Amino acid sequence: MQREAPEAFDLSGETEATHRQYGLQRGATSGFGWQCLVARRLAERGVRFLELIDVGSSSNWDSHGNMGDHERLARAIDQPIAGLLTDLKQRGMLDRTLVVWTTEFGRTPFNANANHAGREHHNLCFSSWMAGGGVRGGMIHGESDEHGIVTATNAVHTHDLHATMLHLLGINHERLTYRHAGRDFRLTDVAGNVVNEVIA
Secondary structure (H helix, E strand, C coil): CCCCHHHHCCCCCCCHHHHHHCCCCCCCCCCHHHHHHHHHHHHHCCCCCCCCCCCCCCCCCCCCCCHHHHHHHHHHHHHHHHHHHHHHHHCCCHHHCCEEECCCCEECCCCCCCCCCCCCEECCCCCCEEECCCECCCCCCCEECCCCCCEEECCCCHHHHHHHHHHHCCCCCCCCCEEECCEEECCCCCCCCCCHHHEC
């Protein structure tokens, strides 16, 4: 790590075009664009799992107070995400790199107080997306009702998402277990089906 990591995190050799592609100012060492470019550099060097988190515990996507703040947050991540996907594709890495954008739960499409600008936790209906790594491109799987309250067609449970991700990584979710408190557990519990419709 001491020998390899400094080079991986040194972005000075990246072109101006690459910096622009990620929406990154030369010399920056933070922000989502920086995370995305470093993720590509680490993936090139064989790092097998990377997790990027846009913002920390404050000023984040947990918009109980003001759902409209998502516009500002989305503006900060859209270009870096597009830059990362484009960069991976141009380098021939996207077909073997699974990119997953998800969350732990969604947001209610309403608030108990009609005049409130925020939203509450909502586990019944939210969106995730995947790219690369054996996923069919340019498709939508599943649909909510007209109000975004529940799924209307092709519902995918979290266990199904996990089963699909593991399948795309070459792992059988029914056989992958870990021992805890004297018992074998698996990520998909006793459920989960691979969503074959999203696989290329």
